Amino acid sequence: PDRPGATAHQAVDTTNAAAVNAGDRVVIFDTTLRDGEQCPGASMTLDEKLRVAEMLERLGVDVIEAGFAIASNGDFESVYKVAERSREAVICSLARAKHADIERAAEALKPARRKRIHTFISTSPLHRKFKLNMDEAQVLEAIADSVSFARRFTDDVEWSCEDGTRTEPEFLFKAIDVAIASGATTINVPDTVGYTVPEEYIALIRAIRNNVANIDKAILSAHCHNDLGLAVANSLAAVAAGARQVECTVNGIGERAGNAALEEIVMALRTRADIMGVRTGIDTSTITQASQLVSAVTGFPIQYNKAIVGRNAFAHESGIHQDGMLKNAQTYEIMTPESVGVNKSSLVMGKHSGRHAFKTKLKELGFELGDNAVEDAFRRFKDLADRKKTVFDDDLVALVSDEVGHE
Ligand code: KIV
Ligand code: ZN
Numbered sequence: 001p002d003r004p005g006a007t008a009h010q011a012v013d014t015t016n017a018a019a020v021n022a023g024d025r026v027v028i029f030d031t032t033l034r035d036g037e038q039c040p041g042a043s044m045t046l047d048e049k050l051r052v053a054e055m056l057e058r059l060g061v062d063v064i065e066a067g068f069a070i071a072s073n074g075d076f077e078s079v080y081k082v083a084e085r086s087r088e089a090v091i092c093s094l095a096r097a098k099h100a101d102i103e104r105a106a107e108a109l110k111p112a113r114r115k116r117i118h119t120f121i122s123t124s125p126l127h128r129k130f131k132l133n134m135d136e137a138q139v140l141e142a143i144a145d146s147v148s149f150a151r152r153f154t155d156d157v158e159w160s161c162e163d164g165t166r167t168e169p170e171f172l173f174k175a176i177d178v179a180i181a182s183g184a185t186t187i188n189v190p191d192t193v194g195y196t197v198p199e200e201y202i203a204l205i206r207a208i209r210n211n212v213a214n215i216d217k218a219i220l221s222a223h224c225h226n227d228l229g230l231a232v233a234n235s236l237a238a239v240a241a242g243a244r245q246v247e248c249t250v251n252g253i254g255e256r257a258g259n260a261a262l263e264e265i266v267m268a269l270r271t272r273a274d275i276m277g278v279r280t281g282i283d284t285s286t287i288t289q290a291s292q293l294v295s296a297v298t299g300f301p302i303q304y305n306k307a308i309v310g311r312n313a314f315a316h317e318s319g320i321h322q323d324g325m326l327k328n329a330q331t332y333e334i335m336t337p338e339s340v341g342v343n344k345s346s347l348v349m350g351k352h353s354g355r356h357a358f359k360t361k362l363k364e365l366g367f368e369l370g371d372n373a374v375e376d377a378f379r380r381f382k383d384l385a386d387r388k389k390t391v392f393d394d395d396l397v398a399l400v401s402d403e404v405g406h407e
Pocket of ligand 2: 225
């Protein structure tokens with residue numbers, strides 16, 4: 001049912017929260033170049049960042065967080081250059097709740113056609129006490145000051161409560177209220193340390209919607225880390241509870257265990273649109289290419305069994321599955337390989353493979369054997385597969401050429 005990979009990309013007005021909240025379009029905020037790059041060993045050169053940004057535009061992400069402009073001259077330059085080359089996507093730079101950070105972000109974003117400043121401060125008691133050494137009133141004051149200052153440079157301002165999921169809900173409601181009153185158009189609720197679970201995150205997003213008077217003036221956003229392997233599940237939970245932006249990275253790269261993986265969120269929303277009831281603007285047929293580019297430039301390999309983009313994601317070895325696949329691909333595939341830009345599924349020949357796949361494979365390789373010869377070749381193939389993890393096409397050709405010789 002999901003043959004076509006592409007969906008026409010339509011730019012979303014990310015400053016029109018009322019329209020976004022009333023609709024079914026989820027804003028995809030990609031932070032591969034900022035939070036993704038923040039993990040050990042994933043730093044990218046300027047040229048690599050520009051290639052990734054170009055790919056993200058082709059993918060159709062709505063917002064590209066291009067960096068943290070004040071972090072270094074290199075970060076400033078990459079935000080600036082990404083902004084210069086931007087087309088449809090909103091380009092965003094991160095900034096702490098400090099004027100110098102916000103000014104630097106604004107400067108780097110100058111060439112962008114559409115720009116967003118993303119300012120944040122920690123709200124949790126742990127962070128307030130040990131990191132900021134600030135009390136609640138001081139944090140609220142910093143929020144009002146930073147958000148209203150950022151609004152001087154752009155109408156598109158995102159505010160994040162760092163460690164939001166470990167913040168007392170009552171204080172979080174107050175903080176969000178202040179951010180919206182000061183002009184924030186997107187409110188992001190990070191699960192900074194990957195601590196929450198879907199039920200709790202749903203309850204938190206719902207509570208925010210029920211307890212912050214002007215919540216509809218902003219788009220609610222999820223930003224989940226993967227310390228417990230729940231980043232994607234938590235992001236989907238937030239969408240189910242009414243969030244209309246998700247923050248994610250290609251291949252899920254990011255601090256520690258990473259961020260929510262863009263390709264998993266997008267394909268889950270698409271494959272289960274029947275239950276999720278929302279859509280994204282992503283051209284899913286470019287997902288594999290984007291994944292391979294990010295892996296190549298960061299040097300981070302893609303785990304073989306990674307959902308959507310792992311090399312085994314559309315590979316079948318067991319005889320029962322291969323037989324089902326040959327009869328109807330939907331027996332063992334919930335999305336088509338074409339929908340994510342893979343040519344076709346593969347039937348991998350190994351010790352679990354059955355006769356049906358074996359015969360089909362031989363046909364593909366140009367061999368038409370009689371029943372007895374197939375049986376004999378199949379027995380020898382099984383013996384070989386017991387000795388070797390994977391039987392390659394060349395092995396089969398050698399094995400069957402022998403068989404043809406026997407006949
Ligand atoms: O994880 C986090 O809290 C962040 C914020 C800066 C948005 O990356
Ligand atoms: Zn983060």
